[in-house]
Every structure is written in C-alpha cells, then in structure tokens.
Amino acid sequence: MKKVSLAAVLAAGTVALAACGSGSSGSGSDGDIMIGSVHPLTGALAGVGALMNDGAKLAVEDVNADGGIESLDGRKLTLGEGDSKGAADTGQSEAQRLISDGAVALVGTYQSDVTANVSAVAERSRVPLVIDVAVDDSILEQGYKNTFRIQPDATSMGADGADDLIALAEANGKPVKTVSYIHIEGAFGQSVFDAFKEQAESQGVQVLKEVTYPGTNFTDATTQVREAAAGNPDVIVATGYYPDQLLVAQAVKALDPDIDALYGVANGAFDDGSFPNDAGAAGENVLSANYHYGATNDEVADIRKRFEAEFGRPMETASVLSYQAVMVIAQALEEAGSDDPEDVRDAIAEIEVEDPLLAFDGPITFDETGQNENATVIVMQTKKGKVEQVFPDEFTTSEPVYPAK
C-alpha cells in the first residue's frame, strides 16, 4: 500500500514536470525554414539556457531582417524552441519533436550528456546538429556524420589552458613550476584536468594535487581550497560551474594562500559577466582560460548591444555561440541552395566561416569528426570589476596583472 503511494507520488511528479513549461513549436510550413533549438529553459540551468535560446532567436531575426536565405528565394527562418529541462532524455524527446515538426537542423544544448543524446537523434534522423556549447570529447568520438561543434573540446581546452598559463607566466617573469588543481567531479572536470595535466607535465610543470568536489550539495569550498594550497603550489587551477566556482574564489580569498594566481580553465564563473560583482574582492585579478566572444570585434559589440536592448540582459559567451551556430546553419542553407537536411549537412561539413564571433585562431572549419579546427581558448582576467581579455596579444583589451595578487 505504501509502495503504491510512493509510485503515485513519482508518477504525479513526472506528469507535473512534463506539464510545466512546454516549448512552443515552430510552424515548419512550406514558407519558413525551421531551425530547432534545444536548451535548458527550466531547471537549475534555466538562466543560461534562456540566454542561449535568445541568442539563437536574435540570429534568426537578423537573418530574416537581412532578406532571409537568398538562394532559396529569400525564404525566412523560424526557430523551433525545445526545453531540455537539463535532462538528457527530455532533450532527446524534444529533438525528436522538433525534427518531426520539420526542423532542417538543430542547435544546442549546453550540457554534454544532453548533447550526446541529441546527437544520436540527429544521426538517426540525418538532420545536422551544430553544437553551440558542450565540451565532452566523447560526443564527437562516435563517428557521427551529422554533429558539428564550434567551441573547443575538453581536451584542447585543458591543453591550451596549460600552454597559455605557462606562456603568460613566463612572459611576466614569474614562471610556473607547480600547480594544484580543484575540479568538479564527472566527465567535464576530469577530462579538462587530464588534458591540462598531460600538457603541463610535458613542459616540466608539476601537478602537486588533484582535489575534486561533488556537483551537488556543495556549499563550502574552504576545505578543498585548503587542501589544494597545502603543497604550496605556484598557481591554483580550477574547473567547474558558476555557483561552485564562486565558492572556490571566495575560499581562496579567505584563506589567502601564497600563490601567484588563481587560474580557471573552462571555468563557468571566472569570466562570466556577473562574476566581478558577485565575488567582490575575491574576484579581483582572477585569471580564466576559456573560449570567449571576440571583445575586440565590432560586429560582436553590435550584436551584444542589440541583444541587451531587446532582451534586457547582457549577452554572455554561451549566447554568442548559439547566435554563431544559427549563423553557420544559415550560411550552409545559403550555400546549399536547398533546405533538405542532408544537403545542409554536406554544406556545413565544407563550410568556412570567416570572422567568427568568438576569439578563435581562424575561420570556423570542421574536421572529419565535426570539430571546429580553429577553436581555441584565450585568457581573461577580472580587473577593477570588469572581465578583460589579457592573453594572447592579438585579443587583448587590457594588460595582464601577473603575479595576480
């Protein structure tokens, strides 16, 4: 009897979850070409999910305002909005729904496990998926033909993050010899850490400690930071999401260990627009190696300005990537001169996007696995309450402070 009641509760919970917040679907009619967007619009990641969805929305508006897809007689785009709720199975069913509604391509999804499921759907349905944000290497290791990723993968972020730290410290006359690393548990944190460690050690930098913390029920980072600081490293490196990494920065400030820098790699907090204000003194001079919108690019400045005017919130990097992903699909539609998903896929595979909106090494081009060949990270630093690009030179908006005390 009690078991029955528990089952009833669970069933009711599922129904209630399914009932709240169903996304509006695009028309997919003959006139408009639908692009499906799958992001977490409710749940713990709803904040960034909404920003990304709005980024995709703005891109669609811009294409339409610019006359639509010329090679298809100026046909307009529409955005089919899907809510993954942050859950892999929901993301999968939303992707299926959007495809059956007529989406010719998908963008998404912010989370690696959701993206893994959605890319499987894309492969089965032969509809291209352009990943805006999802870092896990393994997504593109499946041999899929329909999945493409604009941002760098976990391994290259870890490795490039290590290279940048070593070069930045060297350039400022304070070379790094030892680091300790704090990262969130799971595929994301682990793969970034493994790549960083391999790259750093190949250049003679010792990784003294690896401290991990759980992704849930984590409300105090003091012990973890203290453990990381125990071996007197030159630098503490950190990988994780916003709330937990904010705690890490605050604990570093409180414990005040004798380090040259707190350095984020693929860090969800340290280069976020809200971080300087939220962290206060704890955020000052914190370094972060991450992919980032091109702050020195005028087109990006214009897009971000219009985004804030329309949606009332600053456009973060993840949102710029969603915008970029839609633009990649729009360009592919233009070049294919067809709205058949398989033609669009072939056009994306051959695409060359000059002047990417991100601070990358070159145009967006995809290798045979679907990874953007020129995706890279740059180093940012919180200075006087603002996130500045400080390394390498070609992207700098401000000079780095190093040692970053």
Place this chain on the structure above:
Amino acid sequence: MTDTTTSPPETQPDDGKTRSGRPSLPLLPLGIVGAVVVALLLVYTVGGKDSGLVTQSIVTGLLLGGVYALVSVGLTLIFGVLGIVNFAQGAMLTLAMYLVYQMVDAGGIPVYVATLLAIPVMFLFGVLVQAALLNKLTMADNEEGPLLVTLGLSLLIVNVLLMIFGGRPKRVPSSVEGSFEVLDAIVSWERLIAFAGALLVAGALTLILRGTSFGLSIRAVSANTQGASLVGIDVRRIYAMTFGIGSACVAVAGGLMVPFLSLTPTVGEQFTILAFVIVVLGGLGSVKGAVVGGLVIGLVQTVGALYLPGTGSLILVFAVFVLVLFFRPQGIFGVKQ
C-alpha cells in the same frame, strides 16, 4: 523516501522525555558526542592528514551542519505534528531567500533585518497553505494527498520564481563580510552567524513547545488528535500555526544562508534530500534530533571529503544514515514504536 517517512507520526515534538513521564538519562547524547570525538581523534592521530586541514574540515563541517539543522528543524516539526512529508520545504527555502533578496535589492534593507521581516511573511504563507490547501486532507487522514499537494507546491514555487527572476544566479551582499582565524582554521562571519541562528531557532522552538500553553496544545495534537479536540483544542488552528512555524524556520534559514550562496530558483532543492536524511536520522519529529543530525551529517560530509573526494563524501553520509537506522530504526532521538 522509504516507508519510515510515510508512516504516521508516533513521536512527540519534544522527544523521549515526556512519553514515559520521567526524564531519561542523557546516555544517548553523551554516547553520540563520545563517538564523534573518538572518530575525530582517530582522524587527527592516524588519519595521515595535516592537522590544520583536519581542524578546518571540522570547523567547516560544524558550520555547515548548523545550516543543515536550520533547514531540518521546520521539516521535522511539520512532520511530527501534522504527519505531512513536506516536499515543498526546499522550494519554500528558496522562496524565503528570494523574498530577502528582493528586500535587500529593491528596498536597500540590510540582509539580517530583511530576514527578520521575512519571518512573519513566511509564517503567514505557511498558515495560508495549511488552511487553504492541506487542512482538509490532513483532517481526513489522507496520506498521499498532502504529499502530492506539497510536491505540486514546490514545482509551482520554483517555476514562478523562474518566471519572475530568471535563472541567472543572483547574489545578496552581506553586511558582515570577512572571516577570522581560530586554531589555524578560517571561520567566515556569515557562516558563524548562520550557525548561531540555527541554535537560537532550535532553542526558541524547544522553549515554545515545552514552556507555553500553545506548545502544550501542539504536543497534545501531536500525541492524540482526537483527544486534543475533545478537550477543546482547535486542531485546525494548531495545524495551521504549526505549518506556519515550520515555514518561519525556513525564512530564518533562507535569510541567514543567502549571503554565502548563489541564488537560483533551484538552490533550495539540494537541501531537501539531506534534510529528509537528517530528520529521519535524528528521529522523526524531534527538534533536538534535527540539530544533532544536522551537525553529524555536516561533519561526516566535510571530514569525509578529506578521504573520499567528490561524491564519495555523500556516499559516506548515506552509509552513516543506513548504519544508524540499522541499529536504531527510530532514529537517534526517536521513540520506539
């Protein structure tokens, strides 16, 4: 949630002492303190960790435990008296946090003053929820109804907050930032205040339950609803007031925690499961049990993290939970049924 939580409350809010009519020896509390001290001494002597690090984890664990206790006290009270497993406890915690956030952000009120103001608001909210949504079901001895209502309420709260405030993390500036050092361990003022607040709330609740006629009514309703109503106690009113007090507890918890957490519409949910663990561990309906359970879980989680990093410390929490329930199914301060 297992059968333990869905069974009707047999315990009383002020635990074992009154049931048999004579105070029991404080063997149990002494035993727990002894076991914890021995365990910590072992960590110090043969744990192979830097002693400063161990001290830090103990301090952190105790402060965290205080926060856990604060969330659990309201939950245990509502369960002990009404027999309602309040799935909305985490969401109500979040609601209280946003209430405080709104007062600080829009009204410029200092965070701890806003917390005091949030107490009556959340109390009223709780009274209304019980009176309007739950009383009928509670009176009808319907077990599943209140569960579903509170589950629905939690979804409603979270999604309304998401609609109004969006999902981007928000911060509340504290009026007392900074930290101090004690025995080579860093203690943040904000967390210490939250800890003190937890003890204060638990103490005040105990005083109300033991020392006032209102408390006597609550205990009477908890012990025997029918008997209480026969001697003229308005059971509906007591139910509503109790749910109100349980909600006021999360107002205090929310206000004291908000300076050191990033505020999102789902921030409270991570405390729900642990609060249930703590409440069952401490003994259903026992305020003292919630406090002790909170501190024990906080310590296990942080000291355990020294040896089992990542999710390992949570596994340890659940291992301790299962172990305690194996030897003492009614929980530490629960009464045998």
